[in-house]
Structure formats: C-alpha cells, structure tokens
Amino acid sequence: PNAKAGGVLRGSYTEEGPTFSNWEESAGPASFQGHLVANSLIRLQSWGTLQDWEKGAGTKWWPDLATSWEQSQDGLTYTFKLRDGVKWSDGQPFTCADAKWSYDAIRTGEDLIRSLRAVQFLVVKETVCADPLTLVFKLNQVKPTFLEVVGLPYQMVKPAHKYKGNGKEMRDKPNIGTGPFVLKEW
Numbered sequence: 001p002n003a004k005a006g007g008v009l010r011g012s013y014t015e016e017g018p019t020f021s022n023w024e025e026s027a028g029p030a031s032f033q034g035h036l037v038a039n040s041l042i043r044l045q046s047w048g049t050l051q052d053w054e055k056g057a058g059t060k061w062w063p064d065l066a067t068s069w070e071q072s073q074d075g076l077t078y079t080f081k082l083r084d085g086v087k088w089s090d091g092q093p094f095t096c097a098d099a100k101w102s103y104d105a106i107r108t109g110e111d112l113i114r115s116l117r118a119v120q121f122l123v124v125k126e127t128v129c130a131d132p133l134t135l136v137f138k139l140n141q142v143k144p145t146f147l148e149v150v151g152l153p154y155q156m157v158k159p160a161h162k163y164k165g166n167g168k169e170m171r172d173k174p175n176i177g178t179g180p181f182v183l184k185e186w
Contacts (some may be wrong), residue, residue: 009036009181019171020183022154023106024114037089037177038156041066041080041099041135042147061147065099065157065178066135075142078150082133088159090176096129101160103127103137103150111167120149 019025022034043064048057066080086094107124109115123143128136139146149155157178163170175183 011036021112021167021171022156023117024112024171025116034156034177035153035179036181037175037179037183038158039064039178040151040153040156041082042069042151043153044151061151065094069147071146075144076139078137078139078146079130080135080137080150082135084133086178088162088176088178089182090159090162092159092161094157094159094178095132096135097132098160099135099157100127100129101164102157103135103155105158105164105167106155111163111165111170113167113171117152117154120152 020034041064042061045052045057045060045062063083065083065086067083069078069080071078080099082096082099083094088094088098103121103124104127105111106115106117107121107127109118123139123141123146125138125140128138130136137146137150143149158170159176162176
C-alpha cells in the first residue's frame with residue numbers, strides 16, 4: 001500500500017550469457033533480467049511464508065498477463081483470457097497479437113537464431129487470437145504438463161510491434177516490456 005513509482009534496481013551477476021534473448025539462451029542472466037522487464041502469461045507463486053511453501057506454494061500457478069485460463073475437457077485446447085489495459089513501456093497496448101507472436105516465435109524459431117524451447121511446444125498445432133484479449137492454444141495431442149511449459153520462466157511475452165522481423169534488437173538489449181522495470185544500462 002505504500003509502494004511508490006521510481007527508483008533504481010541494480011543487479012550483479014557472476015556470468016554473462018551471449019545475449020539477452022531468454023528464448024534463445026540457456027545460460028547467463030537473460031531470464032533473470034527479463035523478468036524485471038517482461039511478464040509471462042502465468043507464473044509460479046514465488047512468495048509466501050515457510051508454511052505456505054510447506055503446503056506447496058511454489059507449485060501454484062498465478063495470473064500474470066493472463067487473468068484466467070481453462071483447459072478443454074478433451075485436453076486439446078487451452079484458452080487464456082488476457083489482461084485489459086496493459087501497455088508496453090513504449091506506450092503501445094498489449095494485445096493477443098503480441099502473445100501469439102511470442103509463442104509462435106518460440107515454437108517455430110521465427111526471428112531467432114535458435115529456439116531452445118521449440119521442443120517443448122511440439123504438441124501445439126496452432127495458436128489463435130479468438131479476440132484481442134483471448135489467446136487459444138490448439139494441441140495435436142494431450143500434454144498434461146502444458147501449463148508448466150507455458151509458465152516456464154523463459155516464456156516471457158515480448159512486443160510483436162518491436163521485435164517481429166527484428167530479433168537482433170531483442171538479443172542486444174530488451175528495452176521494451178510490460179514489467180515493472182526498464183533496462184537502462186548494462
């Protein structure tokens with residue numbers, strides 16, 4: 001309740017990865033830095049008391065850019081309702097098109113040098129924007145761990161208007177996000 005905007009968060013790391021692209025890297029601070037700048041559709045609970053953790057707090061999924069989600073009865077469709085009113089740090093609105101492009105890029109390697117995470121999305125037949133605030137994943141087969149795949153810390157959503165067709169800039173310095181911070185200096 002007493003939070004205020006502004007200030008500086010400084011971080012230090014003992015290693016440096018090749019790029020800031022959390023979709024392409026498996027080492028370095030890409031995902032740690034990325035979570036300060038960007039959001040995912042869902043996240044694991046990362047707060048609570050010791051008693052919360054003993055009761056499994058770290059295994060509970062919480063909304064991030066998605067406000068809710070549901071799985072079809074046959075397990076082949078996942079529908080995510082997205083937050084309304086979210087803006088990228090450059091002022092552009094966040095829409096389903098951004099989430100769709102992000103997961104399609106991870107899944108297909110579009111605009112990436114490599115996609116280390118593509119194998120996790122082999123069951124995805126297609127992603128569809130049912131409307132500007134609804135993302136639908138259609139699967140080829142049931143994958144009981146699909147929420148875990150979507151919520152992995154590497155699967156941050158990025159702005160299509162900025163990086164579609166320009167993956168190099170995403171690797172150099174991811175300076176646009178929906179998160180609480182903007183990367184100013186590295």
